[in-house]
Amino acid sequence: MMPKTWSLLPLLLLLLGPPARAQELNCTVEVSIGPSVVITDQSIVASMQSKIQEFLNTRTWTSTTYQEKERIKCRMFIVLTGGASPSYQATMRLLSTRPIYGTGYETNVISIVDKSFNFNYPPPNSLDFSPNSFVSNLSSLLGFYANIIIGLDRDTFSRLGGTQYFENARLIMTYSASQISSEGQDPSWSNGGGLRSRYQLLTNLTDPQLEAFRTGSYAYYRQGMDLFIEKPDEARTAVLGALTGINAAASLRVSEPIFRYFFDAKADEIANIFRTSSDQNQKQQLVTMLVNIDATNAQKYQAILTSR
Incomplete structure (x- = not known):
């Protein structure tokens, strides 16, 4: 014979309703x-x-x-x-x-x-x-x-x-x-x-011509920032690669709003990521690239070169 507690289970589930979403x-x-x-x-x-x-x-x-x-x-x-x-x-x-x-x-x-x-x-x-x-x-x-x-x-x-x-x-x-x-x-x-x-x-x-912005976004976060706490040097390399892709898209039409919106959100963070890098060549490559496509924040990027 089924225990009474089991017979009450369907009723309890019905009363509780579906799990919160x-x-x-x-x-x-x-x-x-x-x-x-x-x-x-x-x-x-x-x-x-x-x-x-x-x-x-x-x-x-x-x-x-x-x-x-x-x-x-x-x-x-x-x-x-x-x-x-x-x-x-x-x-x-x-x-x-x-x-x-x-x-x-x-x-x-x-x-x-x-x-x-x-x-x-x-x-x-x-x-x-x-x-x-x-x-x-x-x-x-x-x-x-x-x-x-x-x-x-x-x-x-x-x-x-x-x-x-x-x-x-x-x-x-x-x-x-x-x-x-x-x-x-x-x-x-x-x-x-x-x-x-x-x-x-x-x-x-x-726009398929600007798809590198979106694929660069994935690389920036999943292959870069999400690894930073464990592998900072590898994360910086991935972030630089992501920004290189974004730069390729921006070079086609740098005045498009998506690039302004992106760098308005990211400029300070990018500067902080590379400020502590010991790879001076990496810093120079980054700064040369970003100053061309995000002149608004050029001063922040230039400061990377003098940081240790």
């Missing part, structure tokens, strides 16, 4: 008001910040089960630069990070700036999202960048691992570009939106 993003959102903007009802800003953060962190963006510790950490800074309820003009900076294997260190992956992050709040159809159709410009913006961040993160763990998520972002971009609603048409979704548009960012990430 953590969402992919762990994003902190900060909304602030620019100096030329007057918003009398401050609760709108607090609501905006809370709802955007909740939207990014509680929605499931992939079919993969993430452990809590595997969630992608990112920070989104939105500055309201114009408009009044319900239509706002804003700029947005998005910074994502990734843990380094065997350490407590978190490395910046990308630092993206969107200067036409414009939306209605509250959105006309509530803050909801469909992967296949337009709901509001705000939900499209958030869905687009969620997929970009996940795709870039996947690229650091497997070669071209983020492709699916860039295609998801392309679908959002396509239906958003064709939308003319009460919010108006957002040129950053299309080819006419300028060099730093969302269109141009996604084009960079999916």
